[in-house]
Amino acid sequence: xxxxxxxxxxxxxxxxxxxxxxxxxxxxxxxxxxxxxxxxxxxxxxxxxxxxxxxxxxxxxxxxxxxxxxxxxxxxxxxxxxxxxxxxxxxxxxxxxxxxxxxxxxxxxxxxxxxxxxxxxx
Amino acid sequence: xxxxxxxxxxxxxxxxxxxxxxxxxxxxxxxxxxxxxxxxxxxxxxxxxxxxxxxxxxxxxxxxxxxxxxxxxxxxxxxxxxxxxxxxxxxxxxxxxxxxxxxxxxxxxxxxxxxxxxxxxx
Numbered sequence: 682x683x684x685x686x687x688x689x690x691x692x693x694x695x696x697x698x699x700x701x702x703x704x705x706x707x708x709x710x711x712x713x714x715x716x717x718x719x720x721x722x723x724x725x726x727x728x729x730x731x732x733x734x735x736x737x738x739x740x741x742x743x744x745x746x747x748x749x750x751x752x753x754x755x756x757x758x759x760x761x762x763x764x765x766x767x768x769x770x771x772x773x774x775x776x777x778x779x780x781x782x783x784x785x786x787x788x789x790x791x792x793x794x795x796x797x798x799x800x801x802x803x
Numbered sequence: 804x805x806x807x808x809x810x811x812x813x814x815x816x817x818x819x820x821x822x823x824x825x826x827x828x829x830x831x832x833x834x835x836x837x838x839x840x841x842x843x844x845x846x847x848x849x850x851x852x853x854x855x856x857x858x859x860x861x862x863x864x865x866x867x868x869x870x871x872x873x874x875x876x877x878x879x880x881x882x883x884x885x886x887x888x889x890x891x892x893x894x895x896x897x898x899x900x901x902x903x904x905x906x907x908x909x910x911x912x913x914x915x916x917x918x919x920x921x922x923x924x925x
Contacts, residue, residue, distance in 0.1 A: 693870055695831040695908040705912045707827055707874055709817040709862045713922075740831045740908075742866040748815055750864045750872040752829055752910075778920060786817040786862075786919045788874075790827045790912030797908045798900060800835075 696738035696754055698797040703737060704761055705792050706753045710785035712743075719781045722773050729769060735760030754792075761789060818860035818876055820919040825859060826883055827914050828875045832907035834865075841903045844895050851891060857882030876914075883911060 712719070730736055735756035743749035755761050764770060834841070852858055857878035865871035877883050886892060 692833065692868065694833055694906055695870065698908050698910070705827070705829055705910055707829065709864075709874065711814065711816055740870055740872060742831075742864040742870045742872045744864040745867065746814065748817065748862055748864045750862060750874060752831065752872060752874070754910075778922075782920060782922065784816055784919070784921045786820050787917060788820070788827055788876075788914045789916040790914040792910045792912040795908065795910040797906070798904060799906045800900075800904065 693740070695797070696740050696752075698795045699737055699754065699756075699792075701792050701795060703792050704755045704758060705788075705790050706755065706761060707788040707790065708751045708753075708785060709787075710749050711747075711783040712749065713781055713783055717780050719777075722776070726770060726773055729767065730764055733760050733764045733767070736764070758789075815862070817919070818862050818874075820917045821859055821876065821878075821914075823914050823917060825914050826877045826880060827910075827912050828877065828883060829910040829912065830873045830875075830907060831909075832871050833869075833905040834871065835903055835905055839902050841899075844898070848892060848895055851889065852886055855882050855886045855889070858886070880911075 727739070730739065730753060733755070737754035737756060739751055739753040741749070741751040753764075755764070849861070852861065852875060855877070859876035859878060861873055861875040863871070863873040875886075877886070
């Protein structure tokens with residue numbers, strides 16, 4: 682039996698739950714129409730944020746034609762501040778306000794409780 | 804000029820940013836295949852949560868074939884506790900673990916800072 686799917690993109694799973702306290706940065710946005718370089722920059726930002734000390738991972742989902750939500754997790758506020766003031770990220774944010782976003786909201790929150798669930802098969 | 808679109812579903816906008824502190828409940832999930840009553844229950848839960856005192860709104864996005872993220876905002880922990888222990892919600896969660904979710908993570912977090920952006924046209 683041959684399988685013609687090659688190099689399939691793996692389905693992402695939620696970021697593993699960590700021991701509180703840690704921080705969540707919730708970014709919820711409504712995009713303008715078209716790509717306009719957004720995809721490429723988003724990918725680049727996804728690479729850069731991984732270099733930030735204390736970065737724990739991020740989950741992202743965009744409903745076609747609707748809201749996009751990205752939640753990035755950091756061990757502490759120092760990591761969030763390092764990411765907030767990162768030169769290339771700052772430039773991308775400024776460009777995004779000019780071109781990519783109709784609206785967005787940003788919430789920085791200290792996680793007090795968390796848990797995860799994983800289905801057991803068989 | 805006639806417009807053949809009738810009763811179009813309005814594009815949701817991010818929940819308005821409130822004055823901190825308030826709470827965010829981040830629920831990130833990977834679904835099992837098929838609907839199996841999920842859509843109907845999700846709609847019902849969306850109605851019920853609006854009756855919880857201190858509920859501030861929720862944003863939701865699901866990437867086709869990928870992660871879904873729902874972020875519900877509450878004024879305080881009392882609202883979160885009321886929702887967590889709500890009888891119909893508890894039943895839906897138990898059913899969801901049996902049927903609807905491959906994995907999920909849940910984070911309860913106190914929002915310390917937030918801001919919103921809205922494009923100005925013209």
